[in-house]
Amino acid sequence: MSDAINLTEEQKQLIEKVGVMHEKGGLQPAPSRVVALLLVSPDTELSFDQIRETLNLSKSASSNAINMLLSAEKIDYITKPGDRKRYFRSKIAFWKDDIKKEFKLFSRVAEIMQEVLDQRPDNTPDFNNKLSEVIDFIEFLNNELPGLYTRWEQSRS
Amino acid sequence: MSDAINLTEEQKQLIEKVGVMHEKGGLQPAPSRVVALLLVSPDTELSFDQIRETLNLSKSASSNAINMLLSAEKIDYITKPGDRKRYFRSKIAFWKDDIKKEFKLFSRVAEIMQEVLDQRPDNTPDFNNKLSEVIDFIEFLNNELPGLYTRWEQSRS
DNA sequence: TTTTTAGTTCTGTAGTTGCAGAACTAAAAA
DNA sequence: TTTTTAGTTCTGCAACTACAGAACTAAAAA
Numbered sequence: 001m002s003d004a005i006n007l008t009e010e011q012k013q014l015i016e017k018v019g020v021m022h023e024k025g026g027l028q029p030a031p032s033r034v035v036a037l038l039l040v041s042p043d044t045e046l047s048f049d050q051i052r053e054t055l056n057l058s059k060s061a062s063s064n065a066i067n068m069l070l071s072a073e074k075i076d077y078i079t080k081p082g083d084r085k086r087y088f089r090s091k092i093a094f095w096k097d098d099i100k101k102e103f104k105l106f107s108r109v110a111e112i113m114q115e116v117l118d119q120r121p122d123n124t125p126d127f128n129n130k131l132s133e134v135i136d137f138i139e140f141l142n143n144e145l146p147g148l149y150t151r152w153e154q155s156r157s
Numbered sequence: 158m159s160d161a162i163n164l165t166e167e168q169k170q171l172i173e174k175v176g177v178m179h180e181k182g183g184l185q186p187a188p189s190r191v192v193a194l195l196l197v198s199p200d201t202e203l204s205f206d207q208i209r210e211t212l213n214l215s216k217s218a219s220s221n222a223i224n225m226l227l228s229a230e231k232i233d234y235i236t237k238p239g240d241r242k243r244y245f246r247s248k249i250a251f252w253k254d255d256i257k258k259e260f261k262l263f264s265r266v267a268e269i270m271q272e273v274l275d276q277r278p279d280n281t282p283d284f285n286n287k288l289s290e291v292i293d294f295i296e297f298l299n300n301e302l303p304g305l306y307t308r309w310e311q312s313r314s
Numbered sequence: 315t316t317t318t319t320a321g322t323t324c325t326g327t328a329g330t331t332g333c334a335g336a337a338c339t340a341a342a343a344a
Numbered sequence: 345t346t347t348t349t350a351g352t353t354c355t356g357c358a359a360c361t362a363c364a365g366a367a368c369t370a371a372a373a374a
Contacts, residue, residue, distance in 0.1 A: 014272060021269055026183065028362065039270075039288075042278045048321065058364045063322055084320065084372070093287040099294075112178055113196075115171060121199045130250040131196075137256075140309045152297045185332065205351065215334045220352055241342070241350065 004053040005041055015040050015055075030057055030065040035074055038090040045078060045087035073097075096149070103145055110138035161210040162198055172197050172212075187214055187222040192231055195247040202235060202244035230254075253306070260302055267295035 007015075018036035023029060033055050038046065046054070052062040066088060069075040073094075077086040117131045164172075175193035180186060190212050195203065203211070209219040223245060226232040230251075234243040274288045 010276065014276065018269060018273060021266065024183075026181075030362075039273050040276070042281070044281055044284050059321070060323075060365080061363055064363090067322090086320085090284075092284070092291065095287065095291045095294075109178065112175055116175060116196050119168065119171065119197070124199070124201055127201050127247075127249070130252065134249065134252045136313065137252075137309055140312060141305065144305065144308075148298065148301065151301075152294055155297060156293065187332075216351070217335080217353075218333055221333090224352090243350085 002053055003047065003049040005037075005043060005046065005050055007041070007054065011040050028065075028068075030055075030061045031068050031074075033057075034062075034065045034069060034088075035090060038075060038088065039092065045089045047085045047087055049085075051088065100145075103142055106138050107142055110135045110142075113138075159210050160204065160206040162194075162200060162203065162207055164198070164211065168197050185222075185225075187212075187218045188225050188231075190214075191219075191222045191226060191245075192247060195232060195245065196249065202246045204242045204244055206242075208245065257302075260299055263295050264299055267292045267299075270295075 015033060015036040018039055019029070019032040022032035022035055027035070034051055037051060037055060038044065041054075043050075048062060048066065051057070051066070052059060055062075057065070066075070069088075070077070074091055075088050076091055077088045079086055113131055113135050117128060117135065120128050120131070122128075172190060172193040175196055176186070176189040179189035179192055184192070191208055194208060194212060195201065198211075200207075205219060205223065208214070208223070209216060212219075214222070223232070226245075227234070231248055232245050233248055234245045236243055270288055270292050274285060274292065277285050277288070279285075
């Protein structure tokens with residue numbers, strides 16, 4: 001008997017689409033399919049074997065993908081009393097943390113660009129000014145983020 | 158005689174750092190080094206052979222990297238009268254276009270998440286609401302972008 | 315105590331990436 | 345006309361990725 005989740009053809013295609021989206025974001029194929037499944041599946045908490053059999057992955061690929069996603073904090077799991085299995089689920093609810101991380105990467109870019117600017121000669125002022133603009137705008141964006149959140153929350157109440 | 162640009166050890170290391178930054182952004186190693194060189198180099202307009210020899214790349218790697226960056230619009234080039242060479246330079250001045258592109262990718266994510274939401278069952282309201290929040294916030298961010306630019310420009314005048 | 319469960323870890327490999335080196339090319343110069 | 349310049353394209357390969365399959369393991373159940 002199979003643990004595989006029953007999915008429509010549309011749902012399977014959507015998992016591929018969401019999967020490819022995550023691949024473009026730098027995630028490997030198998031972990032991408034796992035996060036995609038946990039977004040598309042009607043049941044949002046799936047066991048190792050449900051994931052494995054629904055996606056037709058080997059045990060090793062499933063294990064590696066799941067552990068990868070756990071340590072990247074893209075998924076977590078719950079357990080049920082009297083059941084040894086773990087039930088994995090998307091951490092989509094913590095999307096604000098993801099966006100914060102994204103902005104932090106942006107800030108890191110600004111830091112490196114500042115290093116570049118610091119060592120540039122003075123005889124390329126146009127170039128240097130443009131570099132300075134980038135850095136300045138990223139820092140501005142970063143300062144604006146908390147305000148953006150509150151304005152967003154106000155806008156929907 | 159070598160066309161290689163004279164760079165300090167610090168500049169060479171900074172090119173590696175900026176290069177790795179671009180690799181994390183999804184660019185391949187050789188193109189990453191080329192954009193990095195065009196940011197760090199005191200001279201901002203470099204010929205094919207200057208790039209090639211400064212970075213110790215083969216001709217094929219240089220050619221492929223440069224053409225890749227040209228079609229991605231990360232670099233462009235100028236020519237000089239009576240000189241057959243092209244002089245390549247960073248398009249950092251058009252950083253606003255890059256950020257616009259970045260936000261467009263974000264919007265694409267929201268679109269796909271909307272597709273996911275559209276087909277989800279009603280019996281997972283918490284999950285669905287969180288998905289809806291993500292979509293809503295990304296759309297909000299997108300609408301805010303023009304306003305952010307003007308406020309940034311005001312903040313620095 | 316043996317068996318089952320719920321995975322993890324190891325080994326091998328097909329496919330892909332990213333480059334070097336060499337051959338090639340089209341336009342300009344000599 | 346021949347040579348040089350400024351690249352481009354082709355061929356081959358070493359390294360890496362991403363996975364399958366099999367062996368293994370620790371805890372719980374029988």
